[in-house]
Amino acid sequence: MRVHLFFPESGSLKGKRAELNRVKALLRERLHTSVAEVGHQDSWQRSTLAVAIAARSVALAEHTVDTVQRALDARLPQGVRIEYRLASWDDLESLG
Secondary structure, three states: OEEEEEOOOOOOHHHHHHHHHHHHHHHHHHOOOEEEEEEOOOOOOEEEEEEEOOOOOHHHHHHHHHHHHHHHHHHOOOOEEEEOOOOOHHHHHHHO
16 A cells, blocks of 8 residues: 555644654554555655555455555544555566
């Protein structure tokens, strides 16, 4: 998943970092995803995260994507856009 975040209340890089750390903790600890900031590290109000999940079925993966979307929408109602792609192990092997 690529998660684009907007922090409209943030007036400094330090303020954004504090909120971003809470968002990343939510994704890691409560939703059991892997998270890395991959864009807009120097912007006060924006961030882009890469979020990875592993699931035993497509249905479970889609459920996790929906759960992540709902959790982020609740935390940042006007500031989340998510793009995602589901890939099977076979899909990943064909890339290499």
